[in-house]
Amino acid sequence: MEYRKTKDQENYEDASQKDIESLRWTPLSVVTNSMPSSVGGSNKSSWKLKSIVTLALTLLTSSQAILIVWSKRAGKYEYSVTTANFSVEALKCALSLSALARIWKSQGVTEDNKLSTSFDEVSVYPIPAILYLIKNLLQYYIFAYVDAPAYQILKNLNIISTGVLYRIILKKKLSEIQWAAFILLCAGCTTAQLNPSSDHVLQTPLPGWVMAIVMALLSGFAGVYTEAIIKKRPSRNINVQNFWLYIFGMVFNLIAICIQDYDEVMNKGFFHGYSFITVCMIVNHALSGIAVSMVMKYADNIVKVYSTSVAMLLTAVVSVFLFGFHLSLAFFLGSTVVSISIYLHSIGKPQPQK
Amino acid sequence: MEYRKTKDQENYEDASQKDIESLRWTPLSVVTNSMPSSVGGSNKSSWKLKSIVTLALTLLTSSQAILIVWSKRAGKYEYSVTTANFSVEALKCALSLSALARIWKSQGVTEDNKLSTSFDEVSVYPIPAILYLIKNLLQYYIFAYVDAPAYQILKNLNIISTGVLYRIILKKKLSEIQWAAFILLCAGCTTAQLNPSSDHVLQTPLPGWVMAIVMALLSGFAGVYTEAIIKKRPSRNINVQNFWLYIFGMVFNLIAICIQDYDEVMNKGFFHGYSFITVCMIVNHALSGIAVSMVMKYADNIVKVYSTSVAMLLTAVVSVFLFGFHLSLAFFLGSTVVSISIYLHSIGKPQPQK
Numbered sequence: 001m002e003y004r005k006t007k008d009q010e011n012y013e014d015a016s017q018k019d020i021e022s023l024r025w026t027p028l029s030v031v032t033n034s035m036p037s038s039v040g041g042s043n044k045s046s047w048k049l050k051s052i053v054t055l056a057l058t059l060l061t062s063s064q065a066i067l068i069v070w071s072k073r074a075g076k077y078e079y080s081v082t083t084a085n086f087s088v089e090a091l092k093c094a095l096s097l098s099a100l101a102r103i104w105k106s107q108g109v110t111e112d113n114k115l116s117t118s119f120d121e122v123s124v125y126p127i128p129a130i131l132y133l134i135k136n137l138l139q140y141y142i143f144a145y146v147d148a149p150a151y152q153i154l155k156n157l158n159i160i161s162t163g164v165l166y167r168i169i170l171k172k173k174l175s176e177i178q179w180a181a182f183i184l185l186c187a188g189c190t191t192a193q194l195n196p197s198s199d200h201v202l203q204t205p206l207p208g209w210v211m212a213i214v215m216a217l218l219s220g221f222a223g224v225y226t227e228a229i230i231k232k233r234p235s236r237n238i239n240v241q242n243f244w245l246y247i248f249g250m251v252f253n254l255i256a257i258c259i260q261d262y263d264e265v266m267n268k269g270f271f272h273g274y275s276f277i278t279v280c281m282i283v284n285h286a287l288s289g290i291a292v293s294m295v296m297k298y299a300d301n302i303v304k305v306y307s308t309s310v311a312m313l314l315t316a317v318v319s320v321f322l323f324g325f326h327l328s329l330a331f332f333l334g335s336t337v338v339s340i341s342i343y344l345h346s347i348g349k350p351q352p353q354k
Numbered sequence: 355m356e357y358r359k360t361k362d363q364e365n366y367e368d369a370s371q372k373d374i375e376s377l378r379w380t381p382l383s384v385v386t387n388s389m390p391s392s393v394g395g396s397n398k399s400s401w402k403l404k405s406i407v408t409l410a411l412t413l414l415t416s417s418q419a420i421l422i423v424w425s426k427r428a429g430k431y432e433y434s435v436t437t438a439n440f441s442v443e444a445l446k447c448a449l450s451l452s453a454l455a456r457i458w459k460s461q462g463v464t465e466d467n468k469l470s471t472s473f474d475e476v477s478v479y480p481i482p483a484i485l486y487l488i489k490n491l492l493q494y495y496i497f498a499y500v501d502a503p504a505y506q507i508l509k510n511l512n513i514i515s516t517g518v519l520y521r522i523i524l525k526k527k528l529s530e531i532q533w534a535a536f537i538l539l540c541a542g543c544t545t546a547q548l549n550p551s552s553d554h555v556l557q558t559p560l561p562g563w564v565m566a567i568v569m570a571l572l573s574g575f576a577g578v579y580t581e582a583i584i585k586k587r588p589s590r591n592i593n594v595q596n597f598w599l600y601i602f603g604m605v606f607n608l609i610a611i612c613i614q615d616y617d618e619v620m621n622k623g624f625f626h627g628y629s630f631i632t633v634c635m636i637v638n639h640a641l642s643g644i645a646v647s648m649v650m651k652y653a654d655n656i657v658k659v660y661s662t663s664v665a666m667l668l669t670a671v672v673s674v675f676l677f678g679f680h681l682s683l684a685f686f687l688g689s690t691v692v693s694i695s696i697y698l699h700s701i702g703k704p705q706p707q708k
Contacts (some may be wrong), residue, residue, distance in 0.1 A: 153683070176701060177531065177698070177701070182539070183694055184694055187690045187694075188691075190683075190690075191545050191687045191688075194684055194687075198684075232499055327556075328553050329507070329555055330552075333541045333545045337542075337545075338538065344698070347530060347531070
């Protein structure tokens with residue numbers, strides 16, 4: 001049982017519980033299209049907020065991967081993944097509630113920050129949830145066709161699918177240069193991850209490719225749909241949205257515990273096998289999860305993709321100092337291409353930076 | 355003795371013999387700056403000419419590499435490299451003369467297409483010649499620090515040095531996007547050439563890096579200087595410029611034959627060891643050499659760099675069909691980056707395409 005699995009599971013819950021009014025396909029694109037890209041509007045503080053949440057997501061994601069390496073080096077932990085996931089959701093819930101308590105104290109309870117919700121507001125969360133369910137199911141089957149390193153390479157297709165679906169579903173425009181930058185981001189990330197066994201991926205049989213593409217589409221679609229429903233009601237307090245997100249996360253993980261680890265938890269206890277590093281990883285995952293929500297609210301999926309890509313590179317660099325890893329020439333080339341991609345994305349904006 | 359060496363030698367002569375009026379450092383940049391980027395001006399036929407010579411250079415360069423592989427597969431040839439180089443120069447000279455003869459017949463002899471030249475016109479060729487001499491000398495020493503595959507990787511620094519010196523010496527502007535595209539071209543070409551042993555290049559000691567950078571600067575400088583002197587007198591017929599270029603090439607190679615292969619040529623004969631493939635390579639090198647001159651005259655060093663980069667990729671693709679080579683994932687990623695670089699270079703023009 002590896003903690004590494006937590007992230008995908010977490011994404012599932014991120015996407016599956018939304019405290020938002022009902023969304024129908026036709027009005028969705030219209031609504032999101034007419035919305036400002038960040039809730040705070042075009043002022044300087046919104047740009048600052050966007051930068052802070054993006055930086056936070058980058059640092060948290062990169063330290064996430066480092067904690068995984070660290071925990072692997074330190075030996076296997078016999079904790080249950082489902083209880084760890086539940087703990088992550090519970091911690092996020094607690095953090096959202098404490099933030100809300102502060103807001104209620106200073107601003108009072110309003111229509112936008114009240115905790116109570118309607119069926120209409122929460123009814124849309126099953127759509128991304130189903131997408132992630134299918135994607136996680138496919139994940140078991142794809143390993144019949146590709147090995148783990150090849151799967152890591154194929155996961156970079158997510159970058160392209162996110163860009164395409166962001167354009168199609170949210171109807172937001174990327175300039176020609178930004179499209180070029182996005183393809184470069186995908187190529188650069190893949191290059192940075194190249195290793196002598198990467199060429200295996202080219203022997204992937206057709207069903208493997210189809211699954212990889214379908215999985216990338218499902219993942220991209222879930223991400224973009226999450227952004228759409230989080231942004232559907234821009235004035236709604238993010239902590240309320242997060243609270244409902246994480247409450248459903250807790251419920252979902254409780255069911256998972258009951259199905260998968262009921263006996264183990266009953267016999268050995270809920271926190272069996274937890275160590276200091278497990279706690280660090282739970283705290284890190286909780287903060288990363290909140291950062292993802294914030295980026296979806298105040299920035300967008302494109303920023304999230306860039307943020308996690310940079311995190312991947314940061315992780316490799318930090319691993320050199322922490323674990324004595326060696327950086328390959330491919331890593332330097334990939335990093336160069338990713339850096340230029342970021343530069344091109346920023347200078348290639350369809351309208352000038354607000 | 356490998357024919358492969360011919361190319362560097364040929365570059366040497368391309369750059370070393372110029373039929374151009376004397377150039378001094380201060381006026382050079384002023385003159386070239388005020389020149390149109392192509393001799394024919396901004397009309398459609400000039401653009402067509404530019405496209406044709408670029409396409410010719412790309413196809414000839416890529417078939418050059420294929421001929422090298424072919425000749426290697428067919429076994430070693432015991433011909434002398436110096437006599438082959440001389441033959442290339444002689445063939446180029448003959449081709450230039452026959453083109454000139456046609457022009458004289460149709461247009462008569464003018465100031466611009468007359469063969470006779472002045473000391474001032476030819477006196478500048480030693481500068482690129484000296485640069486190539488130092489570069490070729492350094493080539494022997496750099497192998498004390500890097501192996502042949504690492505050297506192939508380091509040669510991509512030429513791309514960056516050409517861009518930088520093109521900007522500094524010819525004072526021609528590249529837009530921000532074109533600079534980004536140029537760095538991508540270098541990263542993409544290097545990525546496409548990656549193989550499991552490429553990481554050796556990262557262990558290159560400092561003197562190796564210094565030499566590689568100096569060699570890249572010398573090579574870039576020679577290329578850019580050649581463009582400057584070929585374009586110094588735009589109205590001068592390119593065939594006359596080529597004729598003098600190649601006459602000096604013949605003289606230089608004759609000296610090389612006397613020093614290196616005098617005994618062998620005397621005992622075995624000038625064309626000893628020549629085969630059908632040797633003749634193909636000589637014809638190909640002659641045509642490529644003329645194409646390089648044409649690109650320098652009607653386009654520029656940037657176009658030449660893109661052209662030879664695309665040729666490198668084309669060679670790899672054609673080799674799959676001809677020799678059953680396998681393309682690596684790195685090759686696909688590098689090709690993607692190079693393709694986007696070309697796209698960005700074309701959309702990133704400082705002024706609109708004429």
